[in-house]
Amino acid sequence: MNFFFEVLIGGLLSGVMYALVALGFVMIYKASGVFNFAQGAMVYLAALSVVGCMEKGAPLWLAIILAFAIMTAFGIATEKFVLRKLVNQPPIALFMATIGLAFFIEGVAPMVFGSEPRALELGIVDEPIPWVLDNWNMVISKFDLVAAGVAAVLVATLALFFQYTRIGRALRAVADDHQAALSIGIPLQNIWAIVWGVAGFVALVAGMMWGARNGVQFALTFTALKALPVLILGGFTSVPGAIVGGLIIGASEKLAEIYIPPVMQDWFGGNFGGIEGWFPYVLALLFLLVRPEGLFGEKHIDRV
Amino acid sequence: MLYREAGQFKTTYAADQQIFPIRQDRIGVIALLVVAFLGVPLFASEYWFSAILIPFLIFALAALGLNVLTGYAGQLSLGSAAFMAVGAYAAYNFQLRVEGIPILVSFICAGLTAAGVGILFGLPSLRIKGFYLAVATLAAQFFIVWCLTKFPWLSNNSSSGVISTQRLIIFGHELTTPVEKYLLVLAIVVVMALAAKNMVRSATGRAWMAVRDMDVAASVIGIKLMQTKLLAFAVSSFYCGVAGALYAFCYLGSVEPDGFSLEMSFKILFMIIIGGVGSIMGSFLGAAFILLLPIFLDIALPFFADLFGLPFSSATVSHIQITVFGALIMFFLIVEPHGLARLWQIAKEKLRLWPFPH
Numbered sequence: 001m002n003f004f005f006e007v008l009i010g011g012l013l014s015g016v017m018y019a020l021v022a023l024g025f026v027m028i029y030k031a032s033g034v035f036n037f038a039q040g041a042m043v044y045l046a047a048l049s050v051v052g053c054m055e056k057g058a059p060l061w062l063a064i065i066l067a068f069a070i071m072t073a074f075g076i077a078t079e080k081f082v083l084r085k086l087v088n089q090p091p092i093a094l095f096m097a098t099i100g101l102a103f104f105i106e107g108v109a110p111m112v113f114g115s116e117p118r119a120l121e122l123g124i125v126d127e128p129i130p131w132v133l134d135n136w137n138m139v140i141s142k143f144d145l146v147a148a149g150v151a152a153v154l155v156a157t158l159a160l161f162f163q164y165t166r167i168g169r170a171l172r173a174v175a176d177d178h179q180a181a182l183s184i185g186i187p188l189q190n191i192w193a194i195v196w197g198v199a200g201f202v203a204l205v206a207g208m209m210w211g212a213r214n215g216v217q218f219a220l221t222f223t224a225l226k227a228l229p230v231l232i233l234g235g236f237t238s239v240p241g242a243i244v245g246g247l248i249i250g251a252s253e254k255l256a257e258i259y260i261p262p263v264m265q266d267w268f269g270g271n272f273g274g275i276e277g278w279f280p281y282v283l284a285l286l287f288l289l290v291r292p293e294g295l296f297g298e299k300h301i302d303r304v
Numbered sequence: 305m306l307y308r309e310a311g312q313f314k315t316t317y318a319a320d321q322q323i324f325p326i327r328q329d330r331i332g333v334i335a336l337l338v339v340a341f342l343g344v345p346l347f348a349s350e351y352w353f354s355a356i357l358i359p360f361l362i363f364a365l366a367a368l369g370l371n372v373l374t375g376y377a378g379q380l381s382l383g384s385a386a387f388m389a390v391g392a393y394a395a396y397n398f399q400l401r402v403e404g405i406p407i408l409v410s411f412i413c414a415g416l417t418a419a420g421v422g423i424l425f426g427l428p429s430l431r432i433k434g435f436y437l438a439v440a441t442l443a444a445q446f447f448i449v450w451c452l453t454k455f456p457w458l459s460n461n462s463s464s465g466v467i468s469t470q471r472l473i474i475f476g477h478e479l480t481t482p483v484e485k486y487l488l489v490l491a492i493v494v495v496m497a498l499a500a501k502n503m504v505r506s507a508t509g510r511a512w513m514a515v516r517d518m519d520v521a522a523s524v525i526g527i528k529l530m531q532t533k534l535l536a537f538a539v540s541s542f543y544c545g546v547a548g549a550l551y552a553f554c555y556l557g558s559v560e561p562d563g564f565s566l567e568m569s570f571k572i573l574f575m576i577i578i579g580g581v582g583s584i585m586g587s588f589l590g591a592a593f594i595l596l597l598p599i600f601l602d603i604a605l606p607f608f609a610d611l612f613g614l615p616f617s618s619a620t621v622s623h624i625q626i627t628v629f630g631a632l633i634m635f636f637l638i639v640e641p642h643g644l645a646r647l648w649q650i651a652k653e654k655l656r657l658w659p660f661p662h
Contacts, residue, residue, distance in 0.1 A: 232440075
């Protein structure tokens with residue numbers, strides 16, 4: 001039972017890491033209706049630019065500020081040169097454009113900052129917390145706990161930002177209805193630039209957490225793929241959905257990885273590890289059959 | 305002037321309904337086929353066959369399959385490589401386990417197997433659409449590749465799922481040279497492309513397009529959504545499956561599950577975006593473009609590097625390739641969302657008046 005809880009908590013905490021990436025998707029989807037496939041590439045770009053700046057001799061805080069500047073500039077450029085030209089195109093076209101954008105970043109970022117895998121030192125060690133280890137005999141990583149804390153702070157900040165600031169209200173208005181927002185004088189294009197900036201910030205946080213954990217390398221772009229089932233489980237438009245979805249996916253995939261392969265081995269023989277790779281997708285798929293709009297997504301009504 | 309339908313009167317329904325209604329198109333297609341079947345084998349070198357022409361035709365077939373699903377029926381799929389994998393492994397297993405099965409029959413069976421799997425993974429499309437569906441098809445991508453790696457029966461107990469395909473024997477004649485393989489692939493692709501062309505202008509194709517444009521409206525006018533969508537998944541997967549079988553048997557000869565990666569699915573998706581979403585010819589143009597671009601960059605980049613005295617490592621070249629790829633996708637979507645096929649259409653309209661545009 002102890003082992004079960006250890007796996008469960010480990011899974012929940014790693015789910016928070018997925019949620020961090022998923023949040024970036026939700027931000028952009030909420031405000032502009034674009035499903036931004038490049039979010040994973042943005043995470044990679046953010047982590048790379050932090051590491052790159054530190055290699056050039058900048059201290060950590062300066063590197064973070066520089067990376068944030070890069071992400072913001074990048075977001076604004078994306079809005080200006082790609083999305084603005086694609087206004088009124090079907091959402092699928094925008095989605096495909098962001099796939100192109102992802103490739104673009106994956107090509108440019110390593111050319112600028114170098115492609116070899118590097119470590120990112122944030123001063124948090126990835127080791128078990130002694131107190132928990134002594135009292136309950138469970139291995140809970142200190143780093144995962146910090147990541148969960150960061151995610152909680154990030155979500156709270158975003159929630160406050162959306163709820164109480166002028167820009168946040170404008171963002172919600174745009175998310176509700178572009179035309180109506182335009183007609184009451186909200187500058188749509190500025191708002192989109194801000195959204196991409198915020199998404200860049202979320203990508204920066206996610207990139208630093210993931211980079212510190214697994215090293216800054218190309219594999220960071222795959223975090224986006226892990227975030228997709230989280231998204232469809234939680235609903236594209238919901239910030240709490242991203243968190244809850246992340247927790248569910250994280251916990252269930254770790255539990256599945258531990259408990260399903262032995263059963264399959266009994267049935268078929270052979271080695272069935274690596275279930276983690278597809279389990280979240282199948283879980284999300286089955287879930288969608290029951291609730292097509294995700295846990296917290298808005299119910300979609302079709303009109304002819 | 306030269307390309308004009310004026311004066312071509314149709315006096316029978318059969319003439320009115322034929323697949324290429326304009327005489328110039330018919331001449332063009334026949335000329336193209338003659339060149340492809342007779343001209344190319346005479347002049348192309350072995351390298352051309354095995355490195356460019358065969359993969360081009362195979363990927364064009366896969367792109368055609370995806371185009372049926374995404375371009376005509378409007379169901380975005382990110383799992384086409386997985387259906388190719390199903391086709392490849394199914395063809396291998398039919399050859400292996402069914403005594404004396406002709407190779408073409410096993411290709412068809414491979415396509416049908418892929419179609420079955422496609423229907424299975426198409427089931428969610430009845431409930432979900434758009435991006436949710438795209439993510440759902442990722443489940444197919446990862447799950448199928450995982451299955452092929454982990455179940456040793458599927459790859460006849462080879463390590464890590466690598467299979468080496470059997471010999472290609474058709475009517476007692478073994479195909480060994482690239483030219484023969486090319487002709488086999490070409491024949492299959494031509495037949496299937498014509499079938500697709502006919503399918504999309506039939507009632508089925510019109511139903512697909514209605515569903516693509518708005519599925520609720522389509523169901524209101526009496527199109528059965530379930531049948532239509534699942535048929536699109538089946539046909540698309542059939543095409544991808546046959547393409548996968550050809551990929552294994554005629555192109556590589558030995559494949560592993562991880563070769564059919566998500567990257568390949570994206571490649572096929574890019575082919576239809578660049579070629580033209582919802583266009584049969586676009587699948588071919590897109591496949592040619594996506595396959596030739598890396599080869600072109602491989603040749604062009606060192607040349608530019610020499611020209612400007614820049615040291616390009618192979619890593620840089622691959623990064624530039626990815627960058628150019630991404631930039632081109634965005635460029636095409638912005639400038640010409642309908643792809644290369646649309647450019648050809650515009651050219652045809654210009655040709656109608658050429659050389660006296662006024």
